[in-house]
Amino acid sequence: MPLILSIALTHVRGRLRQSIVSVLGVMLGVGFSIAMAALMQGSQEDFIATLVDAMPHVEVSDEVRDPAPPPAARFYGAVNVIGARPDDDTRGLRNPARLRAMLDSWLPGRMTMTLAGQAVLRYGGRDVAVSLTGVDPASYLRVSTIGDDMRSGSFMELAANLNGIVVGDGVAEKLGARLGDTISASTSSGGVRRLKIVGLYHTGITQADDATAYAMLKTAQVLFARPDVVNRISVKLDDINAARSVAARIERMTGYRATSWQEANESLMEVLVVRNVIMYTVVGAILLVAGFGIFTIVSTIVHEKARDIAILKSLGFGQGDIRRIFLIEGLVIGAAGSVLGSVLGYLITLGLGAVTFEVRTNVEMTSLPLTYSPLHYLIASGFALLSAGIAGYMPARRAAKLNPVEIVRGAS
Amino acid sequence: MTVVAEGEAKAATEPGPAPLIEARRLTRVLPGTVPVTLVRDIDLSIQAGEFVAITGPSGSGKSSLLYLLGLLDLPTSGEVLIEGEPTHLLSERRRAAIRLSTLGFVFQFHFLLPEFTITDNVMIPMRKLGRLPARQMRERARGLLADLGLGDHLEKRPDQLSGGQRQRVAVARALANEPPAILADEPTGSLDSRSSEQVFEILRALVDDHRKTVIAVTHDLDMAARMDRRLHLVDGMLADP
Secondary structure (H helix, E strand, C coil): CCCHHHHHHHHHHHHHHHHHHHHHHHHHHHHHHHHHHHHHHHHHHHHHHHCCCCCCCCCECCCCCCCCCCCHHHHHHHCCCCCCCCCCCCCCCCCCCHHHHHCCCCEEEEEEEEEEEEEEEEEECCEEEEEEEEEEEHHHHHHHHHHHEEECCCCCHHCCCCCCCEEHHHHHHHHCCCCEEEEEEECCCCEEEEEEEEEEEEECCCCHHEEEEEHHHHHHHHHHCCCECCEEHHHECCCCHHHHHHHHHHHHHHHEEEEEEHHHHHHHHHHHHHHHHHHHHHHHHHHHHHHHHHHHHHEEEEEEEHHHHHHHHHHHHHHHHHHHHHHHHHHHHHHHHHHHHHHHHHHHHHHHHHHHEEEEECEEEECCCCCHHHHHHHHHHHHHHHHHHHEEECCCHHHCCCCHHHHHHHHH | CCCCCCCHHHHHHHHHHHHHHHHEEEEECCCCCCCCEEEEEEEEEEEECCEEEECCCCCCHHHHHHHHHHHCCCCCCCCCCCCCCEECCCCCHHHHHHHHEEEEEEECCCCCCCCCCCEEEEHHHHHHHCCCCCHHHHHHHHHHHCCCCCCCCCCCCCCCCCHHHHHHHHHHHHHHEEEEECEECCCCCCCCCHHHHHHHHHHHHHHHHCCCCCEEEEHHHHHHCCCCCCEEECCCCCEEC
């Protein structure tokens, strides 16, 4: 074993009780950091899986991001156009067949075209306002997880029954209707149609379960009085992180607004960033406290071993050697704490994973969502070692600068 | 031939054009509100194989002079030359390297590392220098300790030995890297008369038998009288004894 390391280890062993307390401090810091990171990232991924995977990764709507200027302004350079009356524009994505062909050639994923609008469902004198989406069931199931959320009936029943409707279980509950019941659907365009409930789903997202419904695309087009029109293209990508660039490309190609899931959930993403900042601040604070423990123990050893420092210097040890001895002491405590803390963190994470409970909020949870990632262990241990290094370096620097003559005189 | 004697023949045949240790107008002033002059304008030269006593009343600057000669302290002015090499402009690292290879220290208190066995204590300078393989270092440490009458205590810790035995361990440690000079600060100051005599005889033998240079600070004038040369300090300056 190298001489400097053996001297450092001897010092740490000499103050075994205090060293153990310091190791425990680092261990707790690292352990709880890992458990907290597992919980935070787990809940974040769960959020994304529940909220983002359930929705399209890119959604193309019948809007434009920057409205075109009036023709007069475009062609005559008018500064202000007064009294111009735009044509009544029929909303919807124009020429959906061409759009489909345009995207099909390169899109790294699946897509489906839908027509969505507001409708009122009525059953037994009860009205429930819903967002009704007309879909092609086969292609819709390829971009949506709704098929997994079916509680009764089948989403594909829609394909077999033009007058079928699939509703959230919350909607059915509000209406007092059950699978197989026939309800009435009406829209602001005047369309009214009697539809049979062929499926009930439960996504766990209150908004989706209590206020959405699906019908065949053709049925929706009749209800909204917009034949052959779609107003939304939903895209599911193979790589969700490509959503921003794919959305930008679609927007450039089609001119329609294409919204990535990140843009649609920007505020949520910001919350997650803030949450991570808070988490790492707390973790940093915990490890900083552990660092103070290391600082104290190494400072104590430096104080106690002043005579040894003098003798080592008289033997020919330089300032760098002395500094290394005490820096290693801090790092040894930090390393031991990191290893034990990693084990503790794993055990805490396992324990948290075993906890089960039932919460019905916006998103349902029955157990804590956790992520096991080596990165958490590396970050926590790395930060602990850094903290230990800094905590050890300060007294180590002081030790290196001690004047051996003063110490020898003091001892004499 | 004992372990101590290794290299003796070589040392004996080496020409010594420059003094082993030389001081030129050496002055050390402790800064402060009232600056204190520890040593002033010391000129001296010590040849290889000399046994030199530094004497003087308390506070006369004996230990301060020894620490300056041993490169543990830096002079305020003047310079110390080791084997003809000026040291006042050397880096801290280089001065440490000279201490490691050329100088051996023995203090009034043994200053052994309490957690290590005496063999390990003697091995520390050798391990730092790294000139020998580990097995040879251990053999040499044991040989040195055996030469000094500690062959039965090799694996003991310092607190298991008497004061005189510890001081002999300190001498063994000072000799570990075969330095040409041993600097001793009151090496017998904390020992009883029997142990003092033992340590003195060891130092005497180092000079007589192994041609080491020994510079020892002592209060004991009888002991000083038995050394080859005596440097007497009064108020930080050399004076006639």
